[in-house]
Amino acid sequence: MLLGLDLGTGSAKALLLAIDGTVIAEASHAYKVQAPQPGWAETHPAAWWEAVAIAVSTVMQNQGDCMPDDHVEAIGLSGQMHGVVLTDAKGEPLRPAILWADTRSSHALDRYRALSPTLQKQLANPVTTGMAGATLLWLQAQEPDVYATARWALQPKDWLRLQLTGAVAAEASDASGTLLYDVLHDCWAIDVLDALHLRSDWLPTLIPSTCIAGTLTAVAAAHLGLRSGLPVIAGAADTAAAMLGSGLLTSGTMQLTVGSGAQIVTPRSQPIADSPIRTHLYRTALPDQWYTLAAMQNAGLALEWVRHLLDLSWQQVYADTFNVVPGCEGLTFLPYFTGERTPHLDPNARGAWVGLGLHHTRSHLMRSALEGVAFAIKQGLEAIAATGSNVTELRLAGGGTLEPVWRQLLADVLQVPLYGVTVSAASARGAAILAGMGSGIYADVQALPQVPIQPNPVMPRSPDANLMAAWERFQSLYPHLHEWRDRWR
Numbered sequence: 001m002l003l004g005l006d007l008g009t010g011s012a013k014a015l016l017l018a019i020d021g022t023v024i025a026e027a028s029h030a031y032k033v034q035a036p037q038p039g040w041a042e043t044h045p046a047a048w049w050e051a052v053a054i055a056v057s058t059v060m061q062n063q064g065d066c067m068p069d070d071h072v073e074a075i076g077l078s079g080q081m082h083g084v085v086l087t088d089a090k091g092e093p094l095r096p097a098i099l100w101a102d103t104r105s106s107h108a109l110d111r112y113r114a115l116s117p118t119l120q121k122q123l124a125n126p127v128t129t130g131m132a133g134a135t136l137l138w139l140q141a142q143e144p145d146v147y148a149t150a151r152w153a154l155q156p157k158d159w160l161r162l163q164l165t166g167a168v169a170a171e172a173s174d175a176s177g178t179l180l181y182d183v184l185h186d187c188w189a190i191d192v193l194d195a196l197h198l199r200s201d202w203l204p205t206l207i208p209s210t211c212i213a214g215t216l217t218a219v220a221a222a223h224l225g226l227r228s229g230l231p232v233i234a235g236a237a238d239t240a241a242a243m244l245g246s247g248l249l250t251s252g253t254m255q256l257t258v259g260s261g262a263q264i265v266t267p268r269s270q271p272i273a274d275s276p277i278r279t280h281l282y283r284t285a286l287p288d289q290w291y292t293l294a295a296m297q298n299a300g301l302a303l304e305w306v307r308h309l310l311d312l313s314w315q316q317v318y319a320d321t322f323n324v325v326p327g328c329e330g331l332t333f334l335p336y337f338t339g340e341r342t343p344h345l346d347p348n349a350r351g352a353w354v355g356l357g358l359h360h361t362r363s364h365l366m367r368s369a370l371e372g373v374a375f376a377i378k379q380g381l382e383a384i385a386a387t388g389s390n391v392t393e394l395r396l397a398g399g400g401t402l403e404p405v406w407r408q409l410l411a412d413v414l415q416v417p418l419y420g421v422t423v424s425a426a427s428a429r430g431a432a433i434l435a436g437m438g439s440g441i442y443a444d445v446q447a448l449p450q451v452p453i454q455p456n457p458v459m460p461r462s463p464d465a466n467l468m469a470a471w472e473r474f475q476s477l478y479p480h481l482h483e484w485r486d487r488w489r
Contacts, residue, residue, distance in 0.1 A: 002441070003059075003072050003226075004245075004432030005052060006238060006425065007079035007157050009033060009099065009260060012051035014059040015425050016072075017432035019441060021449020026425050027058035034096065039103040041130075042096040045085055045159055049223070052160065056224045072226060075164065075216065076435030077235025078242075078427040079157025081177045084135045086150040091162040094146050098139075099156075100130040101297070101338050103347040108137035111196055112179065119192050124183040124273035124281045125176075129339070129347040133179035136198055153202045157235055165214025165232050170204040172283035173240035183281055183290070184271050209236045209285035210437040233438030236285035238427040239263060239293065244285055245430030246397050246421045247451030254384070254391060255421070256410075257398040262299035262377050266389050267291050278343045278383045285434060286445065292387055294342040294380030299373050302335035302351065306369040310362040314403075317366055322405045324367040326412075327466030330355045331364050332473045333372030334481070340376070343383045344478060348485070354477055370406065371467070374413040375474040381414055395453065397421040404458075411460040412467060420454035 001024060006013040010033060016024040031047040034040075082100035087093050098104075112120075112127040112134065127134070132153065139147045154162065155174040162168055175181045175188065180203065182189040193200045207213060213234040221228035235241070239257075242248075243265060248255045254266040268290045273281050280293040307317060332354045339347035353368065385391045396418040401407055411418045423429060433449075436442045 001071055001073065002432040002435040003056070003075045004428040004430070004435060005056070005075060005077050005160070006241070006428035006431055007048055007052070007077070007160050008238065008427070009080050009101070012048060012055045013425055013428040014052070014055035015428035015432055016059055016063055017429060017436075019436065023424070023429065025059045025062040026428065027055045027062060029054040029058070033099065033101070037104070041099040041101040043099060044096045045093045048156070048160060049163055053223050053225070056226065060225060072230060073441065074231045074233060074435035074439035076233045076431035076433065076438065077157045077161055078238050078431035079155065079160060079174070079235070081155070081174060081237045081239065082131050083156045084132045084139070085154045085156060085159040086139070086146060087152045087154060087159065088149070089151040091152070091159065091168070093159075094150055095143070097156060097159075098135045102135065103129040103339055105129045105134035105138040106347050108134045108141070111137055115192065115195055119189070119195055121273070122182040122184055122189050122192060123179055124271065125179065126277045126280065126341070126345045127179065128341055128345055131177065131179040133196070133198070137196065140198065150202055152204065154204070157237070158204065161213055161232060161235065164216055164220045166217050167214035168204045169207045169213050169234060171207055171209045171234045171236065173209055173285050174237040175206060176282040177237060177280070183273070183283070186283070207234050208287065209234050209240070210434055212438050231439050233435050235431055235434055237282070239265060240282070240285045240291070241430030241434065242397070242426035243267065243291065243430065244433050244448075245426035245428070246395070246423045248395065249286070249445060253395065254389065255395040255397055256377065257426070258299050258377075258401045259398045260299065260301045262296040262373070262380065264294040264377070264380050264384050265291050266384060272387070274383070274387045278345065279387055285430070292384060292389065294384045296342060296376045296380050297340055298335040298337050298351070298376070302337050303369055303373060305337060306366060310366055312362065312366060318403050318405055320363045321367045321370065324363050325466060326464045327470040328364045328368040328371065329359065330357065331360055331368045332470060332477060333368040334474070334477055335369065335372045335376055342380045346482065349478070349482070350485070352477070352481060355473075370409060371413070371470055372474065374410050375471055377410070378413050378471070391416055393417045393419060393457065395419050395421050396458075397423065397426055407458045411458045412464065413471070415460045415463065417457035417459050419457045422452050422454060
């Protein structure tokens with residue numbers, strides 16, 4: 001069997017996969033994202049390492065009597081994108097990791113915007129906070145001693161691999177999301193680093209995602225409770241791994257995943273960048289394949305905040321909220337708690353309820369939050385469509401899309417059929433599949449286990465006038481609030 005490890009934003013996941021694609025067991029262990037200052041998002045890598053050990057121990061205990069642990073044949077990796085782990089030569093972190101949700105680097109973005117059009121074209125991506133390049137510019141200016149003494153600048157899952165194998169490496173699916181990578185030519189963008197006066201000596205050598213990056217050391221094996229010498233595969237960024245895990249392999253298909261954020265992805269056989277650049281273009285885990293991504297930062301993240309604020313259980317949300325008339329009787333919610341990427345590229349965007357009246361209840365507030373997240377996803381879908389992708393249906397994945405009434409609202413807002421993908425922990429499953437590819441168990445893409453798609457899609461109902469009016473209100477609010485914020489901040 002194969003072991004997939006996924007280093008997420010809020011938890012580490014471990015998944016055991018049988019060779020035929022059956023999930024034998026899965027487990028996770030959470031850790032906290034720290035915010036020592038407003039707009040900051042950090043986690044100490046030591047918390048990751050401990051959580052991975054607990055998740056692996058739990059998943060091995062949960063496998064039942066089907067196989068002893070010495071039948072794990074390889075380990076694959078997946079991890080959150082864009083973050084930065086600065087380490088010494090031995091891989092010891094010099095400070096907490098700065099994560100994708102961090103917005104402290106907003107002032108550094110002007111350095112990127114001042115690059116020549118030729119250099120910007122190489123990056124093929126919008127310039128946003130939370131990306132490794134912008135974060136490194138902040139570290140260069142604000143923590144020069146740490147910046148100068150660091151030996152490696154690693155992505156989160158690349159740091160995890162270093163702990164497992166003692167070997168330093170990077171791969172394209174994560175590297176292409178750093179704003180330090182030439183997406184069009186598939187290599188580190190050394191001329192961009194030179195123009196930004198950033199170091200390039202701390203960027204690891206790039207290897208294929210399916211390559212064996214090393215073997216499990218004795219120290220790491222003791223920490224995880226596994227045998228040493230297991231092959232560890234290079235792995236992939238979480239979105240690229242999730243594409244493998246959920247079977248999204250073919251150009252022309254499109255998938256919406258809803259978790260803490262929401263992503264819409266579609267594979268491409270050519271690296272065609274968006275113009276104007278509102279969507280992202282990254283490498284998949286497969287050779288000669290890219291994907292376009294619309295990234296909305298606040299989905300489950302915003303809904304959890306509202307739910308806790310209103311003191312509602314999820315059972316109450318689904319039982320009561322959908323009794324409210326669509327459009328929430330004039331109430332509109334913007335979910336931009338941590339800024340927004342697609343389509344606004346505004347790290348300083350913030351959330352709001354607009355249109356509150358005495359007739360509104362907490363069910364109105366909660367329903368408006370669900371509608372606001374759905375509308376934000378619709379803006380992402382429109383941005384994807386503008387790149388030339390024909391949106392006629394969507395695959396729907398992610399733990400945040402299981403409730404039927406929520407799925408129906410998404411279908412009604414997006415006005416496309418939604419086909420459920422019956423895969424949990426898609427990134428961890430994709431990591432396990434990469435373990436199988438790298439170790440030779442799966443000879444090629446055609447040999448990968450198939451992923452079942454629910455045959456009966458959630459069909460959109462006829463457009464509701466109240467919901468359409470709410471959509472128009474939603475679209476109009478951001479420009480007005482953006483202007484107001486710039487005037488009064």
